[in-house]
Amino acid sequence: MASFDFSNPVKFYFGAGKLKLLGGIAGQYGHKALLVASDSAKPTGQLALVQQYLDAAGISYAVYDKFMQNPLSTLVHEGAQFARTENCDVVIGLGGGSAMDMAKGIAFCAVNEGSIWDYVFGRKTGTGALPMILIPTTAGTGSESNRTAVFTNPDTNDKKGLVNPLIYPKAAIIDPELMLTLPKRVIAGPGADVLFHALESYISKNANPFSEMLSLKAIELISRYLPRVYADVTDIDAWEQVTLASSLAGMAIDCAGTSLPHALQHPMGGLLNVVHAEGIAAMYVPFMEYTWPAAPEKFAVIAKTMGVDTQGMSLETAAASSVAVVRDFLAGVNMMPTLTELGVKEEHFDWLINNVLTTMKVVLANNPRVPDADTIREIYQRCL
Numbered sequence: 001m002a003s004f005d006f007s008n009p010v011k012f013y014f015g016a017g018k019l020k021l022l023g024g025i026a027g028q029y030g031h032k033a034l035l036v037a038s039d040s041a042k043p044t045g046q047l048a049l050v051q052q053y054l055d056a057a058g059i060s061y062a063v064y065d066k067f068m069q070n071p072l073s074t075l076v077h078e079g080a081q082f083a084r085t086e087n088c089d090v091v092i093g094l095g096g097g098s099a100m101d102m103a104k105g106i107a108f109c110a111v112n113e114g115s116i117w118d119y120v121f122g123r124k125t126g127t128g129a130l131p132m133i134l135i136p137t138t139a140g141t142g143s144e145s146n147r148t149a150v151f152t153n154p155d156t157n158d159k160k161g162l163v164n165p166l167i168y169p170k171a172a173i174i175d176p177e178l179m180l181t182l183p184k185r186v187i188a189g190p191g192a193d194v195l196f197h198a199l200e201s202y203i204s205k206n207a208n209p210f211s212e213m214l215s216l217k218a219i220e221l222i223s224r225y226l227p228r229v230y231a232d233v234t235d236i237d238a239w240e241q242v243t244l245a246s247s248l249a250g251m252a253i254d255c256a257g258t259s260l261p262h263a264l265q266h267p268m269g270g271l272l273n274v275v276h277a278e279g280i281a282a283m284y285v286p287f288m289e290y291t292w293p294a295a296p297e298k299f300a301v302i303a304k305t306m307g308v309d310t311q312g313m314s315l316e317t318a319a320a321s322s323v324a325v326v327r328d329f330l331a332g333v334n335m336m337p338t339l340t341e342l343g344v345k346e347e348h349f350d351w352l353i354n355n356v357l358t359t360m361k362v363v364l365a366n367n368p369r370v371p372d373a374d375t376i377r378e379i380y381q382r383c384l
């Protein structure tokens with residue numbers, strides 16, 4: 001068996017109705033919370049619910065809701081200053097991946113001086129962070145399960161993750177009841193990203209037996225249950241499975257990382273504000289066709305886990321069948337955009353490729369087959 005390390009220090013509170021525990025949980029870590037909320041948290045009533053639970057527990061709070069789809073590092077620094085001014089000693093993130101990543105960045109920068117980019121690029125490591133409680137309202141990014149937070153630098157358009165053990169949340173409250181009003185596009189995109197995280201971590205060169213177990217369970221659950229919640233947003237039983245898949249996949253990428261599609265998408269998010277999951281979805285079929293010949297055993301397992309009867313097939317046929325089943329999965333939740341529809345043009349390719357090869361080298365290297373600049377250009381070209 002391969003040699004590997006595994007650790008995940010997050011305390012998970014999982015299940016319908018668990019949000020009610022927030023006040024007691026927050027009280028374990030601080031007296032005044034900075035509440036970092038996505039803009040959807042107000043109209044859905046989720047922000048008011050969280051405030052009600054904090055009030056009941058006697059936890060005071062300040063709200064920071066300057067949030068956006070691809071969180072800007074400038075807003076992280078502003079939020080950290082706000083947390084210091086307000087004397088907050090615990091951070092609560094309520095929302096999708098962007099809000100949770102923003103909460104992580106603020107909790108980190110409230111303690112560590114200077115630009116967050118010094119820490120993102122490894123020039124500094126940091127000394128601590130405010131304790132964090134993350135509450136996902138999409139299922140999704142799995143940010144509640146790991147030590148990664150992705151930011152965009154408005155000066156350079158770099159979009160890159162801070163990966164640092166100091167930003168593991170102390171607690172994650174995963175309550176499927178928070179998902180019951182999501183619009184279809186916010187079910188499909190983050191839901192597809194669960195499959196992307198699970199699949200890419202499974203084939204990653206950094207995968208280990210523990211991460212593979214997490215990845216495969218997530219692939220099984222998301223492929224079976226995402227179509228159900230897409231068809232009926234009120235299906236709470238299916239949401240339990242989808243939210244579990246999201247957290248498992250978030251843990252899997254914490255061990256094994258993502259791979260080629262995430263490496264090729266991040267620069268699009270930074271330069272063009274392309275929605276994360278949609279940019280990745282646009283490239284998934286070409287990525288799989290390019291990659292499966294380098295790891296046919298793993299792609300054959302993916303196909304089987306997603307319901308293909310691979311018995312009697314050759315290894316190559318089984319591996320190749322994973323492409324069709326993933327394409328059908330994405331088509332079933334209407335996640336088959338082209339890069340052209342997302343605003344990517346051929347004139348962007350030089351910048352995107354250069355950015356992939358400079359800022360996303362580590363993620364790219366996780367892929368079983370690593371493309372050069374010409375091959376990346378061909379993949380982008382196919383996806384227009």
Ligand SMILES: [Fe+2]
Nearest residue numbers: 193196197276
């Ligand atoms: Fe992702």
